[in-house]
Amino acid sequence: MAHPLVPVPTPETQPYWDGVTAGELRLPRCEDCTTVYFPPSPVCPNCTSRTIAWITASGDASLYSYVIHQRPSKLWNADGPMSVALIALAEGPMLLSTVIGCPQTPEALVLDMPLRATFIPFEEIKVLAFVPAEEQS
Amino acid sequence: MRPGDIAIVGAAESTHIGTVPNVSSTGLALDGAANALADAGLTAKDIDGITTGYFPVADISRQLGIFPKWCDNTVVGGCSWMFQLRNAAAAINAGYCSTVLITYGESGRSTRHLTNSGDFGVRGGLAQQFDLLYGAGMPAAMFCLPVLRYMREYGLTEEQLASVPVAQRKWAALNPRASRHEPLTVHDVLNSPMVAWPIRRDMCCLVSDAGGALVVTSADRAKDFPSPPVYLLGSGGGLEAGLASPAGVRDPLHPEFIRTSGRAAFEAAGITHDDVDHLMIYDAFAHNPIFGLEGLGFVERGEAGPFIAEGNTEPGGRLPMNTSGGGMSYAHTGAYGMLCMLESIRQVRGEAPAQVPDVNIAVCHGWGGFWSACSTLVFGAERP
Numbered sequence: 001m002a003h004p005l006v007p008v009p010t011p012e013t014q015p016y017w018d019g020v021t022a023g024e025l026r027l028p029r030c031e032d033c034t035t036v037y038f039p040p041s042p043v044c045p046n047c048t049s050r051t052i053a054w055i056t057a058s059g060d061a062s063l064y065s066y067v068i069h070q071r072p073s074k075l076w077n078a079d080g081p082m083s084v085a086l087i088a089l090a091e092g093p094m095l096l097s098t099v100i101g102c103p104q105t106p107e108a109l110v111l112d113m114p115l116r117a118t119f120i121p122f123e124e125i126k127v128l129a130f131v132p133a134e135e136q137s
Numbered sequence: 138m139r140p141g142d143i144a145i146v147g148a149a150e151s152t153h154i155g156t157v158p159n160v161s162s163t164g165l166a167l168d169g170a171a172n173a174l175a176d177a178g179l180t181a182k183d184i185d186g187i188t189t190g191y192f193p194v195a196d197i198s199r200q201l202g203i204f205p206k207w208c209d210n211t212v213v214g215g216c217s218w219m220f221q222l223r224n225a226a227a228a229i230n231a232g233y234c235s236t237v238l239i240t241y242g243e244s245g246r247s248t249r250h251l252t253n254s255g256d257f258g259v260r261g262g263l264a265q266q267f268d269l270l271y272g273a274g275m276p277a278a279m280f281c282l283p284v285l286r287y288m289r290e291y292g293l294t295e296e297q298l299a300s301v302p303v304a305q306r307k308w309a310a311l312n313p314r315a316s317r318h319e320p321l322t323v324h325d326v327l328n329s330p331m332v333a334w335p336i337r338r339d340m341c342c343l344v345s346d347a348g349g350a351l352v353v354t355s356a357d358r359a360k361d362f363p364s365p366p367v368y369l370l371g372s373g374g375g376l377e378a379g380l381a382s383p384a385g386v387r388d389p390l391h392p393e394f395i396r397t398s399g400r401a402a403f404e405a406a407g408i409t410h411d412d413v414d415h416l417m418i419y420d421a422f423a424h425n426p427i428f429g430l431e432g433l434g435f436v437e438r439g440e441a442g443p444f445i446a447e448g449n450t451e452p453g454g455r456l457p458m459n460t461s462g463g464g465m466s467y468a469h470t471g472a473y474g475m476l477c478m479l480e481s482i483r484q485v486r487g488e489a490p491a492q493v494p495d496v497n498i499a500v501c502h503g504w505g506g507f508w509s510a511c512s513t514l515v516f517g518a519e520r521p
Contacts, residue, residue: 004260004265005258005265005270006270007265007267007270008260008265008266009266010261013266038267039266039267064286065284065286065287066282066285067272067284067333067335068331068334069272069333070333070334071275073270075270084271084278084282084333086282086286086383086389087384094384094385095267095384096271096272096279096282096384098271106334106335111286111289127270
């Protein structure tokens with residue numbers, strides 16, 4: 001059995017995880033009220049509609065707030081402290097993730113800095129992370 | 138239900154708290170329950186309703202010899218037992234039962250047979266899929282996520298944040314049962330090891346073993362018991378995000394769920410902020426009382442850090458807060474809500490180790506699920 005921290009999809013969240021495997025951030029969007037939301041649900045949290053489609057998000061985001069975790073789980077293979085961040089997606093939802101690809105310091109991690117989604121190995125699967133937008137070519 | 142229709146007639150902690158390696162979580166709950174029953178002058182035969190939280194209702198009932206006709210097992214994190222008190226009040230008012238025992242125990246430090254049906258990490262749950270992998274095993278990484286944004290928005294300084302545990306340590310110094318008594322300075326806090334920047338060790342709660350229980354009944358019977366009754370004047374609750382993540386809170390710096398809970402409790406009790414003699418705000422981390430003071434409306438947005446740093450909540454201050462020493466200096470098991478209520482109750486009874494003079498109205502506010510739930514209670518010494 002996988003480590004307890006390795007995410008276990010459910011049928012309702014499987015499209016999100018299929019997106020992660022394909023290198024895309026996929027989010028549910030309500031076809032009735034157009035709300036894009038997270039986490040996945042078969043019922044729109046804004047209008048209770050059950051007419052839901054999955055969109056491929058831009059991957060654009062910004063850094064809302066964060067901490068720098070001094071002792072991350074060994075599963076991250078981090079060589080030191082690691083950020084845990086509240087990420088504001090361009091499409092609207094806020095989610096929890098980490099910002100990599102820059103020093104894990106208050107100087108490098110600036111609130112509101114533009115970020116882009118990326119997908120990194122975590123045990124046998126991939127998970128969502130973010131990098132500073134200027135790091136993307 | 139009118140303010141004061143329901144009373145707490147028994148209240149006690151487990152015999153020992155802090156480091157109690159020879160007692161399981163269940164054992165701490167049973168010990169606290171027996172102490173609360175003794176405080177009320179009752180036995181298990183007098184109880185017809187029970188709440189348990191982390192344990193199967195039937196297990197605790199069976200071990201105490203209680204045959205309840207009403208039960209509640211609400212689990213929303215640390216403030217679950219505050220919700221359970223609110224539910225018990227409604228059940229008694231509805232006539233579903235007459236005398237409820239609210240039980241709690243957690244071997245948070247010694248992890249002896251820790252039964253936790255409030256496990257946030259259940260496989261396939263939202264927290265397990267989307268949150269815990271980033272900050273697992275470290276509540277500071279989850280609970281404290283909004284702090285940095287708040288500091289930038291309102292100019293809260295690290296010194297002001299550090300002044301929260303410093304103020305509470307002054308209360309703990311007056312309390313022999315507190316785990317930490319030695320003087321603490323802002324300099325000490327800011328030189329304690331970093332846990333999750335900007336949160337340092339001394340801005341985090343303790344990890345303790347403790348249990349506790351309440352006996353709740355109709356206020357019409359409240360004078361029949363040996364201990365002074367404490368009346369429930371009002372209560373409120375609110376839930377907003379998922380169990381492990383502040384990402385679902387719509388306005389993380391000024392969450393609506395705190396205002397919803399506080400307003401309900403104050404309106405039910407018919408009180409204003411000026412009526413409040415004593416305040417408990419669940420402090421898993423130093424920023425919790427800051428967010429609570431503002432969300433409950435005791436101060437304006439951005440004012441709570443300076444308010445605490447200026448000494449207003451310390452011994453002799455105009456709003457005594459977290460007078461046991463709180464989760465950061467008294468004890469914090471993992472779910473602190475029961476211990477938070479018990480200090481409010483001791484203060485209203487006039488029997489707290491660091492007693493505030495003339496506590497007639499006490500407000501108790503707790504959090505749950507790393508900031509996804511909260512509950513607010515108003516206790517009174519008199520039935521209005």
